[in-house]
Amino acid sequence: MKRKLVTMLSVVMVASTIFTACGKSGEAAKETKKIDKKSSEKKEAKDPAKLPQTAKNRKDTLIVGVQTPPGNFNPIYGQTVDDQYVVNLVFDSLTANDKDGNPTPRLAEKWDLTNGDKTYTFHLRKGVKFSNGNDFTAKDVAFTYTALCDPSYDGPMGNYVEHIDGYEEYKKGNATEVKGIKVIDDNTISFTMKEVYAPSMDAFGYGVGIMPKSEYDFPKGNIQKLKDKFLTPVGSGPYKFVNFKQGQEVNLTRNDNYWNGQPKITNIILKSTNASTQIQELVSGGVDIDRIPARPENIQQLEAAGFLEEQIYPKNGYGYIGFNLRDKKFADKKVRQALTYGFDRQKFVDTYYKGYADVCHSAINTVSWAYESNLNEYKYDKDKAEKLLDEAGWKKGSDGIREKDGEKFKIKWLTYTGSKYVDTLIPILQQDWKKIGVEVVPELVEFATLSSKVTDKREFELCNMAWASSLDPDQLGTFGIQQDVPGGFNAGGFRNEESDKLLKEGIAVTDKAKRKEVYSKWQKLVNDELPYIFLDSSKEMFSVSSKVKNMDISTYVNWTMNIDKVELQ
Known part of the structure; x- marks a missing residue:
C-alpha cells in the first residue's frame, strides 16, 4: 500500500554537555566542518575492555539517560x-x-x-x-x-x-x-x-x-x-511500569508475556541527566545510553572512554524560537522578519554545533521528501533588520532601545535551565538584538515548567524549544488554526487562513508529487510569515555502551522501537 502518514510532533529539549564560548563569527567558522546532514555514521567502541566494573556488574538492568519527564505517561497525552x-x-x-x-x-x-x-x-x-x-x-x-x-x-x-x-x-x-x-x-x-x-x-x-x-x-x-492514571500506566508493550521518582528516574520491568517474546533485558531505568552530568554518567558506566549533542568535543570525550559507541544520524526535527503572536509587538510580520535578519543564526550554529548542524529555514526537515530548498535564508543583515523595524514604526530612543506608542521594545524570553545550548544562545541573541535596538530579558525555568507555560497556559512572549517531527510533512498538528487551543501544539497562535487552506490541500491528495507542490507553496508562505525563527537542523547522536548489543538507532527508529531484542553483554 502507499505510505500515508501524519505528522506527530513532540517537544524535545535540546541539551548540551560542553560549553562553547561565543566568539567572533569568523573565529567560530574556522573551527567547523561541513558534513552531509543526510548521512548516518556509527563510531564503534575502540576498546570495549575499558568498560567500568560498575557497568559490568549490572547484568539485568539497562540505564538510559533522559531529561526529567513531566510524568504524562499516557499514549494520548505524552508531550515530551x-x-x-x-x-x-x-x-x-x-x-x-x-x-x-x-x-x-x-x-x-x-x-x-x-x-x-x-x-x-x-x-x-x-x-x-x-x-x-x-x-x-x-x-x-x-x-x-x-x-x-x-x-x-x-x-x-x-x-x-x-x-x-x-x-x-x-x-x-x-x-x-x-x-x-x-x-x-x-x-x-x-x-x-x-x-x-x-x-x-x-x-x-x-x-x-x-x-x-x-x-x-x-x-x-x-x-x-x-x-488520574498517568502515573499508573498499563499497556501491552514490552515493559511494565514500576514507579516514577520525580526528578530522578522512571523504573520499568519486562513484560514476560509480551506478544513478540520475552524481552532479553529484565529492567530498564530512565535516569534523569542534564548538561553537567550526561557525559560523566556515560564514561563512569552509570548510564548505558544517552542522547548527546553531536559536537566534536563531546565525540572526543566519548571516544576517549574506549567502550562507548556513537550512533550519529540526521535528526528529523529542528530548533526554533517561537513568538506569541497574540502579543501586539509581534503582530507585524516585518517585526518578525527584522528579528530574524537581526540574529546571526549562523554564528550560533557554528559556535555551538561546530559543523554538526545547519541553519534551519523550514518546519519540514531536509530529510523529508517534501522539503523545499528555494527559501529566503534570512542571512544576518543588521541594516535590513533596522530598516524593517523603522518601517514597522519602532524608532530608536535616546538610550538606543526602540519604542512605539510609548512602549519600549523589551522582550521577555522564556527558556530553560540545565542546557549549554541555552547558555550559548542567550548572549548571542541578546547582543545581536541590542544592536538593532531590542532588549531581551531571559527567564530560565525547568523544562517541564516551560512546556506547561507554553503549551498549556500560553503564558510567554518568546520561547525557544525544538520539535521532533514524524514522517509525513503534514503540519496541521502544529500550525493549524484548530491547534490554537490550550494544550494544542500551535502555542504561538499562528492563525493564517491561506496556511490552513494549503495544509488541508496537502492531506487531501495521496499523489506524492502533487503533495510536494502543495508543501512547497506552504513552506514559502511560512518562510515569509515567520511564526517562528527557525534555528537549527542538526545531527542527533546517541552514545551507547559496548555492553549493549543489537541497539541500532536511526532517523526514523528510536531506541525503544526494537527494545525487546536488545541484550546486555
Whole structure:
C-alpha cells in the first residue's frame, strides 16, 4: 500500500554537555566542518575492555539517560520525547515503521485500504494480553481512538482523529459512538475517514499506544478519570511500569508475556541527566545510553572512554524560537522578519554545533521528501533588520532601545535551565538584538515548567524549544488554526487562513508529487510569515555502551522501537 502518514510532533529539549564560548563569527567558522546532514555514521567502541566494573556488574538492568519527564505517561497525552519513551515501552501500537519510514506490522498483523482510500481495516494479532492479564481486542483499539474524540479531551493529538467519520457528532453532539470506528469482531476493526486523508496511517503508528478499556474506561465527557492514571500506566508493550521518582528516574520491568517474546533485558531505568552530568554518567558506566549533542568535543570525550559507541544520524526535527503572536509587538510580520535578519543564526550554529548542524529555514526537515530548498535564508543583515523595524514604526530612543506608542521594545524570553545550548544562545541573541535596538530579558525555568507555560497556559512572549517531527510533512498538528487551543501544539497562535487552506490541500491528495507542490507553496508562505525563527537542523547522536548489543538507532527508529531484542553483554 502507499505510505500515508501524519505528522506527530513532540517537544524535545535540546541539551548540551560542553560549553562553547561565543566568539567572533569568523573565529567560530574556522573551527567547523561541513558534513552531509543526510548521512548516518556509527563510531564503534575502540576498546570495549575499558568498560567500568560498575557497568559490568549490572547484568539485568539497562540505564538510559533522559531529561526529567513531566510524568504524562499516557499514549494520548505524552508531550515530551521522554514521556513518549515511557509510553513506547509500556504501550504498543497498531503499526510501527522501518528505517526508511515505511509502516510495518505491530499489534495489527495486516491492514487493508478500501472504499476509495477512505476505509482502513486492521486485522489484529490474536493472543495478545495487557500487563494486567486482560486480552487485547478490537474494543480496546476503539476505546483508545474514541477517547481522542471525547468532548473533554484536551491533549495535543486531536488532529489524529478529527478526519474520522462521525468525529464532530461525537465531539460536539449527542452521539454515543464514533460512526467511522467499527468493531467488526474481536480481532478486526475499521476506521472510515470523511474524505481521503493522506496522512492517516501515522495516526495508527508507533507511539499511539493502545490502552486497555478495562483500566482506562470513563464516561463520555469525563476524561479526568483517564488522566488520574498517568502515573499508573498499563499497556501491552514490552515493559511494565514500576514507579516514577520525580526528578530522578522512571523504573520499568519486562513484560514476560509480551506478544513478540520475552524481552532479553529484565529492567530498564530512565535516569534523569542534564548538561553537567550526561557525559560523566556515560564514561563512569552509570548510564548505558544517552542522547548527546553531536559536537566534536563531546565525540572526543566519548571516544576517549574506549567502550562507548556513537550512533550519529540526521535528526528529523529542528530548533526554533517561537513568538506569541497574540502579543501586539509581534503582530507585524516585518517585526518578525527584522528579528530574524537581526540574529546571526549562523554564528550560533557554528559556535555551538561546530559543523554538526545547519541553519534551519523550514518546519519540514531536509530529510523529508517534501522539503523545499528555494527559501529566503534570512542571512544576518543588521541594516535590513533596522530598516524593517523603522518601517514597522519602532524608532530608536535616546538610550538606543526602540519604542512605539510609548512602549519600549523589551522582550521577555522564556527558556530553560540545565542546557549549554541555552547558555550559548542567550548572549548571542541578546547582543545581536541590542544592536538593532531590542532588549531581551531571559527567564530560565525547568523544562517541564516551560512546556506547561507554553503549551498549556500560553503564558510567554518568546520561547525557544525544538520539535521532533514524524514522517509525513503534514503540519496541521502544529500550525493549524484548530491547534490554537490550550494544550494544542500551535502555542504561538499562528492563525493564517491561506496556511490552513494549503495544509488541508496537502492531506487531501495521496499523489506524492502533487503533495510536494502543495508543501512547497506552504513552506514559502511560512518562510515569509515567520511564526517562528527557525534555528537549527542538526545531527542527533546517541552514545551507547559496548555492553549493549543489537541497539541500532536511526532517523526514523528510536531506541525503544526494537527494545525487546536488545541484550546486555
